[in-house]
Amino acid sequence: xxxxxxxxxxxxxxxxxxxxxxxxxxxxxxxxxxxxxxxxxxxxxxxxxxxxxxxxxxxxxxxxxxxxxxxxxxxxxxxxxxxxxxxxxxxxxxxxxxxxxxxxxxxxxxxxxxxxxxxxxxxxxxxxxxxxxxxxxxxxxxxxxxxxxxxxxxxxxxxxxxxxxxxxxxxxxxxxxxxxxxxxxxxxxxxxxxxxxxxxxxxxxxxxxxxxxxxxxxxxxxxxxxxxxxxxxxxxxxxxxxxxxxxxxxxxxxxxxxxxxxxxxxxxxxxxxxxxxxxxxxx
Numbered sequence: 264x265x266x267x268x269x270x271x272x273x274x275x276x277x278x279x280x281x282x283x284x285x286x287x288x289x290x291x292x293x294x295x296x297x298x299x300x301x302x303x304x305x306x307x308x309x310x311x312x313x314x315x316x317x318x319x320x321x322x323x324x325x326x327x328x329x330x331x332x333x334x335x336x337x338x339x340x341x342x343x344x345x346x347x348x349x350x351x352x353x354x355x356x357x358x359x360x361x362x363x364x365x366x367x368x369x370x371x372x373x374x375x376x377x378x379x380x381x382x383x384x385x386x387x388x389x390x391x392x393x394x395x396x397x398x399x400x401x402x403x404x405x406x407x408x409x410x411x412x413x414x415x416x417x418x419x420x421x422x423x424x425x426x427x428x429x430x431x432x433x434x435x436x437x438x439x440x441x442x443x444x445x446x447x448x449x450x451x452x453x454x455x456x457x458x459x460x461x462x463x464x465x466x467x468x469x470x471x472x473x474x475x476x477x478x479x480x481x482x483x484x485x486x487x488x489x490x491x492x493x494x495x496x497x498x499x500x501x502x503x504x505x506x507x508x509x510x511x512x513x514x515x516x517x518x519x520x521x522x523x524x525x526x527x528x529x530x531x532x533x534x535x536x537x538x539x540x541x542x543x544x545x546x
Contacts, residue, residue, distance in 0.1 A: 269389070270387055273382060273386075273387040273388065273389070273391060273392075274382060274387060275379040275380075275382040275383055276379070277382070278378040278379055278381060278382045278391070278395065279375045279376065279378055279379035279382075280375070281375075281378055281395070282371075282374040282375035282376070282377060282378030282379065282395070282399075283345035283346060283371050283372070283374065283375040284345060285374050285378070285395070285399050286345060286370050286371035286372070286373065286374030286375060286402070287343065287345045287367075287371050288324075289370055289374060289399060289402050289403045289406065290366075290367050290370050290371070290406075291324060291329065292324060292403045292407075293370075293403055293406035293407050293410065295322050295323070295324055296324070296403075296407060296415055296417070296418075297407060297410070297411045297413060297415075298322055299322060299323065299324075300413070300415060302320075302321065302322075329343065331356040331358060331359060331361060333356060333359050333361035334356065334358050334359035334361065336356055336357065336358035336359065342357060345368070345371040345375075346368045346371050346372055349363060349365075349367060349368040350368070366406075370402065370406065373402065374398075374399060374402055377398050377402070377529070378395050378398070380533060381394050381395055381398065384532075384533055390429075390434045390435075393425075393429050393434055393435070394532070396425065397422070397425070397426070397482055397532075398529060398532075400418055400421075400422045401422075401525040401528060401529060402525070403418060404418050404419065404422075404475060404521055404522075404525055405521060405522035405525040405526065406522075408471070408519040408520075408521030408522055408525075409519055409521075409522050412469070412517075412519045413469075413471065414469065414471025414472065414474065414475055414521045415471070416471075416474070419471060419474035419475050419477075419478055420474065422475075422478040422481075422482075423445055423474065423477050423478040423481050426441055426444075426445065426478055426480075426481025426482040427441055427442065427445065427481050429441075429482070430442075430481065435482060436482075436483075436484050440484045440485060440486075441480075441481045441482070441484065442481075443480075443485045444477075444479075444480025444481050444482075444483065444484045444485040444487070444488065445477045445478070445480045445481040446477070446480075447480060447485045447488055448473075448476040448477040448478070448479060448480030448481070448485075448488050449473045449474065449476065449477035449480075451476060451488060451492065452468065452472050452473045452476050452492075453473045455467070455468070456468055456470075456473070468520055471521065472520050472521060472524065475521055475524050475525070476488065476491070476492070476524060479491055479524065479528040482528075482532075483528060483531055483532060484536070486536065486540075487531045487536060487539065490527070490531055490539050490542075490543060491524060491527045491528055491531055492524075492527075493527075494523075494526075494527035494530060494531075495520065495523035495524045495526070495527040496523075498523050498526065498527070499518055499520055499523040502518060502523070503517070503518040506518065
């Protein structure tokens with residue numbers, strides 16, 4: 264890629280358009296990755312138990328082509344243009360007219376806006392692409408956790424390692440800050456998990472939350488862990504109470520914590536450490 268082309272890509276408009284396309288792919292990841300995991304678990308369990316099992320259809324992130332889940336209609340390229348196709352189709356399948364969830368264009372628009380905002384935040388420099396990868400992974404994790412209460416290792420662990428590698432290359436934080444951010448991020452929620460379990464006999468969260476906070480620490484530093492957890496807890500509690508009062512939270516179910524950790528991490532990223540410390544009165 265030439266310097267001129269890279270310069271255009273790194274503008275808010277360039278990254279915004281890239282974000283729309285990435286958001287379309289994130290919808291695929293959020294839909295298919297849990298199914299890929301379920302299939303692998305079933306096959307592994309069947310092998311361990313030495314029994315036959317009817318596994319779900321084998322799917323990947325690239326194949327087969329996207330289809331309407333109601334009628335099986337193959338989505339053509341002009342029906343898969345981010346946001347515009349959903350508007351042109353009036354939010355319905357072109358074949359069977361089954362409604363298409365508005366979440367698809369919302370994820371695309373959100374990712375586009377986040378990428379554009381990163382261009383404003385960091386300027387036209389190549390390191391902004393690393394932050395785009397960070398934000399895109401958080402969007403995928405938030406969507407998957409909200410749907411399934413799962414935070415896949417295949418996303419959290421690469422996000423953690425990428426944060427440490429970016430720090431070692433001098434792109435983000437000093438490496439020591441990233442390393443301790445990862446260590447303390449994991450230990451913080453791990454300690455809460457065991458304290459809650461020993462006190463109540465119940466599991467209050469999954470190990471995926473530990474790994475996600477560790478990844479956030481690797482990218483944002485140990486000093487941002489407490490603001491992230493506080494922000495995620497307050498927003499999560501408010502959403503949980505609202506869902507309970509409205510009947511959207513069934514008995515025995517709980518609101519996943521991952522989407523709020525991801526959201527709080529993005530707030531901290533865009534606000535910057537100085538402003539966050541000012542909000543907490545620690546400046």
